[in-house]
Amino acid sequence: MSTPLNTEHFWMPFSANRQFKSKPRLMVAAEGMHYTTDDGRKILDGTAGLWCVNAGHSHPKIVSAIQQQAAKMDFAPTFQMGHPLAFEAATALVSISPSGLNRVFFCNDGSEGVDTALKIALAYHRVRGDGMRHRLIGRERGYHGVGFGGISVGGIAGNRKHFGPALPAVDHLRHPLNIAKNAFSRGLPEHGAEMADELEQRLLALHDPSTVAAVIVEPLQGSTGVILPPKGYLQKLRSICDKYGILLIFDEVITGFGRLGNAFAADHFDVVPDMIVCAKGLTNAAVPMGAVIVKQEIHDAFMSAAPENTIEFFHGYTYTAHPLACAAAIATIDVYKEQKLFERAADHASYFEDAAHSLKGLPFVKDVRNLGLVCGIELESIPGKPGSRAFDVFLKCFWEQGVLIRTTGDIIALSPPLIIEKQQIDQLFGSIANVLKAQ
Numbered sequence: 001m002s003t004p005l006n007t008e009h010f011w012m013p014f015s016a017n018r019q020f021k022s023k024p025r026l027m028v029a030a031e032g033m034h035y036t037t038d039d040g041r042k043i044l045d046g047t048a049g050l051w052c053v054n055a056g057h058s059h060p061k062i063v064s065a066i067q068q069q070a071a072k073m074d075f076a077p078t079f080q081m082g083h084p085l086a087f088e089a090a091t092a093l094v095s096i097s098p099s100g101l102n103r104v105f106f107c108n109d110g111s112e113g114v115d116t117a118l119k120i121a122l123a124y125h126r127v128r129g130d131g132m133r134h135r136l137i138g139r140e141r142g143y144h145g146v147g148f149g150g151i152s153v154g155g156i157a158g159n160r161k162h163f164g165p166a167l168p169a170v171d172h173l174r175h176p177l178n179i180a181k182n183a184f185s186r187g188l189p190e191h192g193a194e195m196a197d198e199l200e201q202r203l204l205a206l207h208d209p210s211t212v213a214a215v216i217v218e219p220l221q222g223s224t225g226v227i228l229p230p231k232g233y234l235q236k237l238r239s240i241c242d243k244y245g246i247l248l249i250f251d252e253v254i255t256g257f258g259r260l261g262n263a264f265a266a267d268h269f270d271v272v273p274d275m276i277v278c279a280k281g282l283t284n285a286a287v288p289m290g291a292v293i294v295k296q297e298i299h300d301a302f303m304s305a306a307p308e309n310t311i312e313f314f315h316g317y318t319y320t321a322h323p324l325a326c327a328a329a330i331a332t333i334d335v336y337k338e339q340k341l342f343e344r345a346a347d348h349a350s351y352f353e354d355a356a357h358s359l360k361g362l363p364f365v366k367d368v369r370n371l372g373l374v375c376g377i378e379l380e381s382i383p384g385k386p387g388s389r390a391f392d393v394f395l396k397c398f399w400e401q402g403v404l405i406r407t408t409g410d411i412i413a414l415s416p417p418l419i420i421e422k423q424q425i426d427q428l429f430g431s432i433a434n435v436l437k438a439q
């Protein structure tokens, strides 16, 4: 008999540690659409890990690229030095980025990506001699990772309340979720584009546009339960930012790499931001990596402001453009192109939408929202026990149905790998339906 696993020492992130450790849910292998648990069960992955394994698990081409690179060169610094893969990975990323966004700053995850983008925004205005622009605007219910920059512009109370005042000079737009008007919308909601006007009418009027450096939003808010931008909303944000010289940052950590059927949500919505933050699907999550993709003019402002032979931007990480991450990113982007996975996601979106909306009318389902291969299913909360209904569905899906879903509050969020087959879409929603019917 094998020794029982000691679960005492690992302090788990964003987890109910005590609940988990009382009955651990352990994965030991993964391939394609499935995990294998420690008791040998196959679990259908309805969440692409954590919105990140877009090409499916343990893709042989990505695995082999990492293995080969590990054997060839483990690490090389990118401070005043370089290695070819760093430049190749940036070129590969630019090859699928919106035109004009063609300079890449690498980091190790989404949180670092957000903090990097915010720093670029603040420093950009300063190197241009417009250092008055020090204010950052985020959005309620936005998730931008866990760095102090990210929690400051983020709008999730639970992620902020224990950590003091964080960054000064930050304000927030309201989020556009309006179930009363838009419940069970298929794709983008009709109502609420005017919520973007409050950037100009409320926040810029209050703070004065000349003090605002950047607005950061997730084009589709993922982590707080799939909040979709109403039709025309992002276009309005873009035009207000343009009018006042404010940078617009899209946090595409979830929406990047095919989730909505295009490389980026920016393509899907035809709204080009000044910077895109990405991570997760960049390497298919096989090695941690994040990136900020930046408009060339922003990058060039740094290059022309600094004296020759001096550092232009005082920022970076030991593991910026780590060779293993670069090898994984190059292989992953190749896989997306070769297997046409973004197009595949677009092709499967309407089947996924129909399956999602088939849950309408089941017990406790108060809204279903979807776009591309992402959907949110909002359940009525149990009075006095917010989050517990959805968590119970999550546990039953895992233990009884062999399906991994994700929940946030009483919202189920689904984002399967882009390789999902139609019959697996049926299995995913059928399993949730089974559990809801038995509630």
Ligand SMILES: Cc1ncc(COP(=O)(O)O)c(C=O)c1O
Residues within 6 Å of the ligand: 109, 110, 111, 112, 114, 143, 144, 145, 146, 218, 222, 223, 251, 252, 253, 254, 279, 280
């Ligand atoms: C939109 C968004 N931004 C940032 C992050 C943070 O990424 P990470 O957990 O890799 O730091 C996430 C993570 O889910 C995210 O969804």
